[in-house]
Amino acid sequence: MSTPDPAPPPTATAQPDSGRYADEYRFVAQVRHICRESPGARAALRSGLGKPVDRCERMHWVVAGLVPEKDRGYESERPYYAIASMIAAAPASQSDGKNSTDPPAPAQRSRTSPRTLGECLADAVDKGSIRESGAEAKLQLLTRQSTGGLHRHLPPVMRLLDSRLDIGDWVRLLADLRAWETNRQRVARRWLQSFYRRRLRTEQFTAEQADAAEHAQAPAAP
Template sequence: MCQDNRQRAELRRGLGLPVERCNYMHRHLVPWLRDNDDQGYGDVRRAYYGVASLIAARPRSARQDNPEDTSATAWYQRPNLGASLGQAVAKGVFKPNTAESALHLMSRQSSDAVHRSLPALLAQLTGGGTTVDWAVLLKDLSWWNRDRDRIATRWLDSYFRTDTGEPDPTTDLPEENKR
């Protein structure tokens, strides 16, 4: 859908907005939703609208990149938002404190607040050449209100497991204290 300028613009209009204010997006997204997806304007629909607008809002350089195919990778091994932020820190797109603060803040926020904050965060991520696994983000946002703590913990775990280029805090420890 994002190959056509008009469609991309219509999808981009929904950045950070609730579904009720995304009138131009309905024609593009309703065919992708099942009748039983949230019965109205629930979490799944909000996630589809939010991720579609984020994809449409990517800078031109990010749209031209061909992300690697992760469809055959086990779900738990695919990069989530925390891993993407860790990669962005390693590339110098974010400072470590900024990325970590963003994750901690989002882990305490409602779905509405997360949807409002994602456009700026992901614009900086994708503008800096960091890829985002849109399918993983879609699933995480779909489940945010039902499983926020588990998703936020997974994001934080992935962030801290990603090689950000920061020094390993265990390098100065005696050998018996290292894990």
């Protein structure tokens, strides 16, 4: 019995940094649309979570035609399969693009560009979803991995990020996974630096708020 093709996604209008990440944006937008419109396709994508491409038999009918032609090969396809499975496994508010009602963390309020994985973990610390020591340990573990190890260890880390990931965050992660094989040290450095910079920014924000509150409560000089 043949399986129906997923419905094509609507034309995207506001692509984050689309000139640089055009292929990644197109793929993520298509996967999110498919997850929203087809529960069966979403279940098929979830079945490949953390698995190498050769063990993702149920995913092929959804993903194979979405991978850009220039990236069709085992190693180059693997990031696309990984991202598709993680989007499908994420809570509905992350995978289908619906707006979150959670107020943004202090460090997120002025965010205009896609976050790195390090920034996503730092924001999860801000929200209290994970302790800072735990987030740091997870990130340190990921940055030491080979390509195979990264794909094995990444899905459990992504499940910790209950703060909503928007389309730009998924796009940035896909771009980083594509670059891991040839530029692992550079990607790892960006993840670590962005984590510590975001944590420092939050600590500074918290200190400034405390100083302002203390100043407001201080009695006026006679």
